[in-house]
Amino acid sequence: MKKILYTILLAIFMIPNLVQSQDAAGSITSVSSYPVVYKYDEQVTWYFDLSATTFTPEEAVYIWIWSPSEPDAGNWEHSSDFAKLKYEKDGIWSFTLTPTTYFSKTPAEIAASAGFWLRLKNFNGSKQTEVYNIAYTDFSSFYTANELIRSYPAKPTIDKAVSILFNSNLKDGFKGVPSVHFHSGLNNWAVLQEYQAWLPDVSEKTKLKDLGNGFYRMDLIPQEYYHTEPGFVMENITFLMVAKDWTANSGDQIIYAGEFIPPPPPSFSFFPLQISQRDFLRMSRKNNESGVNKLIYKITAGSKVITGEFSGNTTEIKGFVNLVSELNGIQGLTEIHVLVKDNKDKTISDTTMPLKTLDK
Numbered sequence: 001m002k003k004i005l006y007t008i009l010l011a012i013f014m015i016p017n018l019v020q021s022q023d024a025a026g027s028i029t030s031v032s033s034y035p036v037v038y039k040y041d042e043q044v045t046w047y048f049d050l051s052a053t054t055f056t057p058e059e060a061v062y063i064w065i066w067s068p069s070e071p072d073a074g075n076w077e078h079s080s081d082f083a084k085l086k087y088e089k090d091g092i093w094s095f096t097l098t099p100t101t102y103f104s105k106t107p108a109e110i111a112a113s114a115g116f117w118l119r120l121k122n123f124n125g126s127k128q129t130e131v132y133n134i135a136y137t138d139f140s141s142f143y144t145a146n147e148l149i150r151s152y153p154a155k156p157t158i159d160k161a162v163s164i165l166f167n168s169n170l171k172d173g174f175k176g177v178p179s180v181h182f183h184s185g186l187n188n189w190a191v192l193q194e195y196q197a198w199l200p201d202v203s204e205k206t207k208l209k210d211l212g213n214g215f216y217r218m219d220l221i222p223q224e225y226y227h228t229e230p231g232f233v234m235e236n237i238t239f240l241m242v243a244k245d246w247t248a249n250s251g252d253q254i255i256y257a258g259e260f261i262p263p264p265p266p267s268f269s270f271f272p273l274q275i276s277q278r279d280f281l282r283m284s285r286k287n288n289e290s291g292v293n294k295l296i297y298k299i300t301a302g303s304k305v306i307t308g309e310f311s312g313n314t315t316e317i318k319g320f321v322n323l324v325s326e327l328n329g330i331q332g333l334t335e336i337h338v339l340v341k342d343n344k345d346k347t348i349s350d351t352t353m354p355l356k357t358l359d360k
Contacts, residue, residue, distance in 0.1 A: 027129060033045065034221075069105060071102055085120070118134070142165050179210075180241055187236060239254075292342045293343060304330060334355055335353060
């Protein structure tokens with residue numbers, strides 16, 4: 001209970017006094033990490049999905065984190081370079097750190113803290129996201145679980161990272177080996193990534209991370225690791241953990257994939273479908289692609305041109321154009337042309353809409 005209370009108080013009192021006058025950028029959709037599971041003294045990359053916020057790829061985004069400690073304390077209005085995120089793609093930014101180094105804390109101190117509490121912001125703090133807590137997965141139970149293999153997540157998907165743990169102490173022949181490698185394939189070995197000791201690049205790619213005391217971890221994103229074609233359906237990952245010179249192996253292992261559910265396709269609509277000069281024209285686009293957060297419109301009505309934009313998120317972007325005031329006093333209009341693009345300059349709609357004739 002104390003820990004929860006401490007967290008709430010931190011979130012309230014560590015926020016600068018000027019929050020009320022700042023621009024709310026929106027909420028962080030999600031945060032993932034690579035590797036999926038990691039120790040506090042390991043390097044990790046956090047990936048922030050900001051596609052539902054008003055941050056654009058051209059903007060510099062910084063992390064302001066106050067728990068387990070506040071590395072950039074006192075710099076809210078001029079963030080330090082070390083706190084700057086890297087833009088990846090499609091509304092995703094990344095931040096790479098080693099927690100013990102970044103927070104100047106021991107693993108035990110980080111574990112005893114309230115966790116990773118933060119906001120993301122622009123350089124001077126005039127724009128910021130909502131408060132976010134990054135979840136940490138404690139995998140220490142694996143060391144005493146007497147399990148040969150454990151996967152995080154238990155049922156991986158082809159487009160997301162997976163961490164596979166291996167306890168070599170449960171198999172003969174691994175003690176003292178110089179390295180352990182991942183000899184594997186997808187869908188019962190249909191797509192292969194073999195361990196080939198004589199090829200240095202393949203040897204390095206398939207090498208597991210040594211966690212010490214006979215424990216190892218393999219980290220990968222299946223579609224990148226196996227170079228699968230678009231649309232490939234992953235059913236399972238089949239593999240052997242093998243010693244460097246094939247002097248020992250784990251025996252055949254299999255991890256079954258989770259169901260990959262593709263996102264629903266985007267849908268765009270106008271309302272009403274039949275309009276006049278005395279209507280409000282509503283535009284709505286649902287199920288937007290990652291990174292799409294604006295609709296930019298250009299309406300041509302005779303010699304009159306109306307431009308503007310609506311902001312939203314991946315769930316929906318919507319807004320209204322007041323044709324009543326925009327077209328007031330214009331005579332003889334029979335139609336309007338509406339061009340709508342997203343913030344990636346993709347044409348969403350390019351259509352001519354007839355205008356209903358109204359009784360005088």
